[in-house]
Amino acid sequence: MAQNYYQKEIETMSVESMKQLQSEKLVKQVKHVYENVPYYKNLMDEKGVKPEDIKGIEDLYKLPFLTKADLRDAYPYGLLAKPLEECVRIQSTSGTTGRRVVAFYTQKDIDLWEDCCARAIVAAGGTNKDVCQVAYGYGLFTGGAGLNGGSHKVGCLTLPMSSGNTERQIQFMTDLSAKILCCTPSYAAYIGETLKEQGYKPEDIPLKAGIFGAEPWTEEMRQNIEETLGIKAYDIYGLTETSGPGVAFECSEQTGMHINEDHFLAEIIDPETGEVLPEGEKGELVFTSLDKEAFPLLRYRTRDICVLSRKQCSCGRTLIKMAKPMGRTDDMLIIRGVNVFPSQIETVLLNEGYLPNYQIVVDRANNTDTFEVNVEMSPEQFTDKVSDVLQMEKSLANAMKTMLGINPTIHLVAPKSIVRSEGKAVRVIDKRKLV
Amino acid sequence: MAIKQLTVFVQNRKGTIVSVTDILARNAVNIRALSIAETEEFGILRLIVNDEEMAEKVLAEHGYLIKVVDVVGVKIGDEPGKLTAALDVLDKADINVEYLYAFMARTEKHAYVVLRVENNETAESILADAGFHLITEEDINKL
Numbered sequence: 001m002a003q004n005y006y007q008k009e010i011e012t013m014s015v016e017s018m019k020q021l022q023s024e025k026l027v028k029q030v031k032h033v034y035e036n037v038p039y040y041k042n043l044m045d046e047k048g049v050k051p052e053d054i055k056g057i058e059d060l061y062k063l064p065f066l067t068k069a070d071l072r073d074a075y076p077y078g079l080l081a082k083p084l085e086e087c088v089r090i091q092s093t094s095g096t097t098g099r100r101v102v103a104f105y106t107q108k109d110i111d112l113w114e115d116c117c118a119r120a121i122v123a124a125g126g127t128n129k130d131v132c133q134v135a136y137g138y139g140l141f142t143g144g145a146g147l148n149g150g151s152h153k154v155g156c157l158t159l160p161m162s163s164g165n166t167e168r169q170i171q172f173m174t175d176l177s178a179k180i181l182c183c184t185p186s187y188a189a190y191i192g193e194t195l196k197e198q199g200y201k202p203e204d205i206p207l208k209a210g211i212f213g214a215e216p217w218t219e220e221m222r223q224n225i226e227e228t229l230g231i232k233a234y235d236i237y238g239l240t241e242t243s244g245p246g247v248a249f250e251c252s253e254q255t256g257m258h259i260n261e262d263h264f265l266a267e268i269i270d271p272e273t274g275e276v277l278p279e280g281e282k283g284e285l286v287f288t289s290l291d292k293e294a295f296p297l298l299r300y301r302t303r304d305i306c307v308l309s310r311k312q313c314s315c316g317r318t319l320i321k322m323a324k325p326m327g328r329t330d331d332m333l334i335i336r337g338v339n340v341f342p343s344q345i346e347t348v349l350l351n352e353g354y355l356p357n358y359q360i361v362v363d364r365a366n367n368t369d370t371f372e373v374n375v376e377m378s379p380e381q382f383t384d385k386v387s388d389v390l391q392m393e394k395s396l397a398n399a400m401k402t403m404l405g406i407n408p409t410i411h412l413v414a415p416k417s418i419v420r421s422e423g424k425a426v427r428v429i430d431k432r433k434l435v
Numbered sequence: 436m437a438i439k440q441l442t443v444f445v446q447n448r449k450g451t452i453v454s455v456t457d458i459l460a461r462n463a464v465n466i467r468a469l470s471i472a473e474t475e476e477f478g479i480l481r482l483i484v485n486d487e488e489m490a491e492k493v494l495a496e497h498g499y500l501i502k503v504v505d506v507v508g509v510k511i512g513d514e515p516g517k518l519t520a521a522l523d524v525l526d527k528a529d530i531n532v533e534y535l536y537a538f539m540a541r542t543e544k545h546a547y548v549v550l551r552v553e554n555n556e557t558a559e560s561i562l563a564d565a566g567f568h569l570i571t572e573e574d575i576n577k578l
């Protein structure tokens with residue numbers, strides 16, 4: 001497949017030139033932040049770092065980290081680096097936990113953010129001849145605004161649908177022959193199911209590609225969406241704190257997301273010690289915004305756990321790639337010295353034909369961690385033979401051991417028997433903390 | 436020919452079996468036979484009832500994991516050696532019995548045995564050929 005790029009020079013730039021570019025931008029950015037953000041100046045002063053100590057990306061490790069807690073402390077204007085009269089937009093997180101995050105944008109910030117989304121759309125095969133249906137929510141949420149802007153930049157005919165009203169989504173999609181769908185993966189799956197119920201076969205659906213993000217999704221979900229909609233499904237990554245979707249995007253190879261590293265400098269650190277880890281190691285993803293004017297976060301800890309890779313990509317892009325985040329640092333459990341993420345358990349369950357209805361119970365007995373996973377069995381899986389149930393438990397434990405490196409005890413339980421709190425299943429019970 | 440066995444998954448918490456039998460009693464379902472196979476963590480309750488459709492419906496409404504399976508029912512006289520003879524016949528025909536349990540009828544002086552085998556029809560014809568009296572759903576309802 002012939003490759004198209006939105007900004008070829010940047011997207012295929014040599015690694016050397018990219019590092020040079022990042023270094024130049026970093027030096028300027030640190031100075032801008034130090035002079036305009038007293039909150040971050042204090043952090044640097046406390047650490048004894050001056051802007052002149054940062055001569056290039058090799059000095060990045062000297063800078064202090066920013067965390068979500070800093071964003072809360074500094075709410076709303078504490079991390080703003082431009083006068084309000086130069087800002088033109090606010091976007092915000094959903095704020096389900098704690099205080100919401102509010103991010104500010106100058107016109108240039110919006111412009112660069114939209115470029116990032118345009119790179120994602122072009123990488124997914126979008127062109128100015130295509131109709132692009134944006135079914136992310138519009139409003140404070142960055143999904144709708146980001147992809148809408150990117151779609152304009154590519155020159156697609158943009159359908160600003162926002163999320164919901166599936167009947168209308170389907171009507172516009174089929175009447176106007178939409179080629180690109182942008183929404184959350186769960187909404188894409190829902191639209192796919194609805195189309196299927198209405199008798200649409202994949203070949204009757206005009207779409208050719210989808211750009212799905214803003215929530216975790218699995219390879220199984222991808223396959224499912226690709227089959228029901230008859231498309232290629234591309235992942236996109238971003239967070240409101242750094243701009244929104246488009247921090248990283250997937251290409252035709254579908255083996256991780258290229259980071260727009262001319263704007264966002266990525267690092268992987270050990271979440272416990274804060275130490276920078278070498279490329280290829282698993283740890284917490286940290287971003288430094290190199291170009292943002294209004295809300296330039298330096299060394300922002302995303303809490304996403306993932307791996308970076310500079311392996312050559314068949315699409316021709318030289319931008320560094322990040323693997324799909326395998327979990328959040330907040331969700332990470334350390335069991336018998338091994339890092340375990342609930343998302344890994346979920347992947348094994350889906351692979352083995354179970355529903356992701358489970359509960360991890362960790363305790364301590366005889367100075368060793370005990371690790372049990374309760375898994376709900378479906379009526380189809382249940383048999384009248386004890387030996388069958390025991391065998392299912394055993395093979396599930398083996399599959400988990402392969403994925404995690406440690407052996408859980410599996411208990412198959414009845415459907416809906418796992419305790420739910422306000423409709424949401426309680427995924428982890430760590431009794432070690434109660435002692 | 437085979438009879439229906441209701442299989443219920445129960446977690447080994449205090450009172451789980453009682454709650455199953457209680458739900459059945461409140462819905463006028465009579466239990467003819469009951470056996471439980473258990474491990475440390477869970478149990479599988481096997482029931483022969485007079486109205487398995489009703490039993491399945493009310494237990495499902497209470498969220499129980501249920502499976503109805505066909506099993507072989509044999510009537511054997513209340514005399515020593517009859518069960519062994521039946522098992523012997525199956526063994527000679529290379530039929531593996533996964534599990535079995537017996538029960539008595541209230542009215543008649545007969546014992547009944549429930550057998551779970553891989554292929555019901557084969558087991559039934561072998562037992563019938565050997566002169567054993569097989570029981571049907573109708574027989575169960577009359578007990």
Ligand SMILES: [Zn+2]
Nearest residue numbers: 251313315317
């Ligand atoms: Zn690529």
